[in-house]
Amino acid sequence: MHPPKSIIILDRGYNAMELYAHIMSMNSYFIVRLKDKSYIDDRYEITENDAEIELELTKERLKKFNNKHLKEKYSKEKHLKLRILKITLENGTIEYLLTNILDKNFTIEDFKELYNLRWGIETNYNTLKNRLNIENYTGKRKITIEQDIYSKFIKYNIFQYYKNYFNLLINRVKRQKGIKQEYKVNQAHLIRKLKKYLPIMILNPTKEIIRNYTKKLIDSCTQSPNKGIKNPTTTRNKKKQRKFNINYKPT
Known part of the structure; x- marks a missing residue:
């Protein structure tokens, strides 16, 4: 559950009216990047770069609502009143953002800046997923x-804590040696060690056990850090088959 007044940033493929309704029912906001043909009929007559739009709550769209409370509530409404923004990127690509933030004090530039914050979500989700x-x-x-x-979110939070801590340790030692290059802990190695040591630390949470295995983590994970430069030639690994697939139907 998100706290009220949150701004939730969604990538393409999450364009679903039930999701919008759910976020709005929490008194929160969303910004979603649309696919080129998403709601194409609804935005047919819109010619401005920043305009309000009313997405019709048709019977077909309401059928795809799984939440009975939301379905009942929005079946009494005719439209979702939202805002659509046309954004031209530096390379000339056109992107469309849809949001329920109707306040005109938020400009197109503000939305570009907000949406760029999603990159951190992408990298973190890559860790969670792969x-x-x-x-x-x-x-x-x-x-x-x-x-x-x-359990995986708990593991992820522990991983983030150790990652940040080890990055500080690594770069402190490098600075003492006169090395200015930024270094980062090898994330894959850290996760492998956490998978091995965490069960022991959780099942035997004594000060001695925690201290000993934290020392092992420090010794193992700070020896061969990576340079803090992303290799542009790195190819993505092939997607792994999910054990259980979730059927998702956008509305």
Whole structure:
């Protein structure tokens, strides 16, 4: 559950009216990047770069609402009143953003800046998906899936804490040696070690155990850090098949 007044940034493929309605029911806001043909009929007559739009709540769209409360609430409405922005990127590409932030004090430039913040989400999700396998579940029951998700988020938070801490240690030593180049801990190596050491530390949470295994982590993960430069020639790994696929139908 997001706190009220949150701004939730969504990538293409998340264009679903039930999701918009759910976020709005939490008294929060969203910014979603649209596919080229998303809601093409609804925005047919819009010619401005920044305009309000009314997305019709048709019976076909309401059929795809799974939440009964939201379905009942929005079946009494005719439209979702939103705002659409046409943004031209530096390379000339046209992007469309849809939002329920109607306040005109937020300009197109503000929305560009806000949406760029999503890059951090992409890199973090890459870790969750490809390193911690958050999309692979050990069962099909709701409680099992929830346990898997929560446990992996706990592991991810612990990983982030150690990653930030080790990056500070690594660069402090480098500065002492007169090296100005930024270095970062090897994330894959850190995750492998956490998978090995965390169960021991959790099942035996004594000061001695925590201290000993934290020292092992420090010794192992700070020896061969990576330079803080992304290699532009790195190719992506092939996508792994999900253990359980989720059928998602945008509205």
